[in-house]
Amino acid sequence: MYNEKVMDHFMNPRNVGEIEDAEAIGEVGNPICGDIMRMYLKIDNNDIITDVKFKTFGCGSAIATSSMATEMIKGKTVREALRLTNMAVVEALDGLPPAKVHCSVLAERAVKTAIYNYAKERNLTYKELDGFDPNDDHDGHDHDEE
Amino acid sequence: MYNEKVMDHFMNPRNVGEIEDAEAIGEVGNPICGDIMRMYLKIDNNDIITDVKFKTFGCGSAIATSSMATEMIKGKTVREALRLTNMAVVEALDGLPPAKVHCSVLAERAVKTAIYNYAKERNLTYKELDGFDPNDDHDGHDHDEE
Amino acid sequence: MCTQLYFDYAATTPVKKEVLEEMLPFFNINFGNPSSIYNIGRQGRNALDIARDRVAKTLNSKSEEIFFTGGGSESDNWAIKGVAFANRDKGNHIITSKIEHHAVLHTCEYLEKEGFEITYLDVDKYGLVGVDDLKNAIRDNTILVSIMYANNEIGTIQPIKELAQIAKKSGIIFHTDAVQAYGNEIIDVNDLGVDLLSISAHKIYGPKGVGALYIKKGTKIQQLIHGGGQEKKRRAGTENMPGIVGLGKAAEMAYENIEEHIDRLTRLRDKLIDGIMTKIPYTRLNGHPTKRLPGNVNISFEFIEGESILLSLDMEGIAASSGSACTSGSLGPSHVLAAIGLSHEIAHGSLRLTIGDFTTEDEINYVVEKLQSIVDRLRQISPLYEKVKRGK
């Protein structure tokens, strides 16, 4: 059901872990929906993300997209990271099954939430965060009866 | 579906034909129901059935029971013949499929009708014919929707 | 194939070697539940997709419009009840014909008890539904028209495209039972303009107990079997994988050389009809002379009864049918033969011989020869024939 690249990122996820002195931490999802992702960012004075770590409770695609997303923002500026879309993560993974695309939203939101917290603490504003609300608990799930 | 004895009487029916100078002729059934049986009896002065012939339009069991019935009454007295029941014919054939038992009624009624006509012509009475009405078109079919 | 000469392809067909071969691994090797995410389950899902694509291709439909079922009867029940109950708000009138298969007729009779009104269209002496009759039968509250593509007893092929067009003009859903036509006619659901179409695998050298319903995208229809999320949540039940794979392969094979198949059968059929009609007097062909299934022969023999012909044929090793196989256990004469105006007497003496891919010319000759003596023998026993002879 998943392609090789997804399975690789699921079986050997990159950047798993915590960063004790992270500048930015974001946690999204909720255990009721079956997925939680926590992301740690080291951000230097030039707004560059020098290190990223994550922990994820979730299905295969939640773990794989977490892994891929951390790879994609490592070494990027904060603003570049904010422009990361879930579809870009899906593409980088060579695609996900349609029923699983929603999991990639989690990764996008984790990055944004971490930076949102970071910005709030430091009184920074990024126009990329306009309208973003970390408590808007839209996790991409459709809670339809199956 | 039919046993060997039935198939034998169907494939090699006994006493098929007509008797030009028959004392008794009886026809029962109707083409709408898919079966007609005509029976010819030669009856001598001692009320003995010396010869029998039949013609039948109908299914395998209609033909087989016609054949068997003629064999069973040949050489018998008229009164003995009147006591022939359809179940006796079925038994003599070693049984019929349940859905086909009604066909044996035709043979019983053909014998009775022939003798009824014979008795009427000659003003005879047989107590075995009490209550028998040749026009009562009950042919044993149940006309249920299948 | 078997020691009997088989002349009952319309009742059912043997599963072809190539079809069975594709099915076999799905019994005990790739036996996984295709809903599972693990390897042997995924193989099943893949095979399911292939089968669906294959069936879709033969009908020129989209794959997502093909739903697998437990057979032709289930497909018919689903189509008719599903549309009826889903469209109750729009009306309660359904139009069908008098010569439908019982899977349609008895479903309609059931719906009558549930408060629906059914119009059963008459057919002409060939078994054809009149296009104008359909037009006239349509009411404001008509929600469904269900007319079979080709009849299972007399083989008559309906002008489905014209009939579907009439329904479409009035915004009415059109279903066709194509169980007999499928594999014997070129069918393009888009060109025809039908909304629903039923097929069954065992009529096209596939396995029994599996069929499909084509549901045009957007057609409002209820589920018939509720439960798990199979078939895009529209038909529950663990997928009959060997059966579905078999249907897919049989469908592909049926349409690989469909023109050749039709030509060959038509030639053999006409040879059989001509043989019987010229050699045996007091016979009549039932159904249409040309608008008929390539494999269907249905003939009435006057003065004798159908079951006795069947039994006699069976003694000669020939398997045939009198009316539809489903009803051969029944006592009443065929509703189809009654609808084309046959008297009960003549209807009782009807014989259906249906041919297929394994039928040979020699078999045709053999059947004609045997039939000649069988009919003659039974007529000698028949009191009706006696009268005719006397009349001469």
Added chain:
Amino acid sequence: MCTQLYFDYAATTPVKKEVLEEMLPFFNINFGNPSSIYNIGRQGRNALDIARDRVAKTLNSKSEEIFFTGGGSESDNWAIKGVAFANRDKGNHIITSKIEHHAVLHTCEYLEKEGFEITYLDVDKYGLVGVDDLKNAIRDNTILVSIMYANNEIGTIQPIKELAQIAKKSGIIFHTDAVQAYGNEIIDVNDLGVDLLSISAHKIYGPKGVGALYIKKGTKIQQLIHGGGQEKKRRAGTENMPGIVGLGKAAEMAYENIEEHIDRLTRLRDKLIDGIMTKIPYTRLNGHPTKRLPGNVNISFEFIEGESILLSLDMEGIAASSGSACTSGSLGPSHVLAAIGLSHEIAHGSLRLTIGDFTTEDEINYVVEKLQSIVDRLRQISPLYEKVKRGK
């Protein structure tokens, strides 16, 4: 059988060699329609009778009370809709449980839309329906109680005899979905006192797409699939002969050594449960410790999610399931685990391992070992586990 280690026997089973062998001739040799009167048809009818007798024997029912269907889902749909619609004059209330298979639950939800009232009984933490709860739920207008024999996810076996007795006392029809219990429990319909009982062949090493419904003589029930006169005019459609023959043989084999089968599976099951529970912390067994199917293990692993366990197992060549196979494509957590009181968080981390006739002790050991490292790896990735470790 296959290169994978198969731990998903509750989803489906491979067809046994002996079963497939009996089926094969019915695809292309004895392929005749059993409704026909000729020779190859008659052979089919004979085989049909044998299969029916075999199934009847395993349930201690009369042969005439066994009706073949297109699978467990159809049997459930038929039983519930059939009784509901046939007994509308008596009432419109139906009682079932919250942990039924979707074939029952979604059918009941459909009936709600059709004006029926459904009571969904709670279960206790083991998944058991309370006998008193059923008593209290019965009303004057209750027409049907449908409680599953054994649950497909957590394996809990209900006190069917007691439950059926309560229904009987009030003259209410009792149906049980025995799809999982059949072949894993000794079942006597007379002793149990049930009126309707559903089974499915593919759960007992028979083919997919065929099942049966036991209908006690005299039970008022409507048809689900209308059409030809098959199955004593109660279930239309050309009989799936290979499938039915396969069901008959599988049924016979399942009950030949049923005690031995139960003992062996129970021992392996308990070994598997013990192995996991002792070697892996933060786990809990779902379902009842003893009143459970001999082949069912269902365990929740805290802090991790089920699909990721399944995927990891698949990478090790182990096929398992998280909740019912039918729903493994779904996103919501299992309704069964919710009903026994599991939080969503825990329910998401549940794994179902079901064993069967080909499971060996070595396989059990292998799975426990692999599971240990898989769970450990996934917990290392999980932010929830991190919190727990910190908490210590």
